[in-house]
Amino acid sequence: MKNLHIKSAAISAIIVWTLGIIAFVTSYFFPIISDADLQANWVLTIAIIPAALIGAHIYYRKGHQTNGFLLGVCMFLVTMILDAIITVPFFIMPYGGNYVSFFTDIGFWLIAVEYISVIAAYWQIEKGIEQTRVKEY
16 A cells, blocks of 8 residues: 555546546436436446546556556545545435435446456556566667
């Protein structure tokens, strides 16, 4: 945990969460399928990939060497806190949802796995690129 820079991880997580919320909410304004909630979850599933890559890039550009899985879990925990404080009360509860339905939804946990995996993959790829650069010199 000594390699984890909490402030940088929190800032990165807030950026990812913001991009995710924008994608999720915006999807409701462009109905493509009849189930708007399913559509929003699909949009978020797709949008979380570039959002997590952006968040990981912002974190690692400062030269941090944190394990990608650890960073992904930390960033996801920050996201869960933001979901509990903002997403559920302002975007879920007004439409009949609640904390239990939100946090026990299998889609939530699948997106969590995707989020953490994308950050861990980013870290692995960056390590590989860095090792390639070192071997060239």
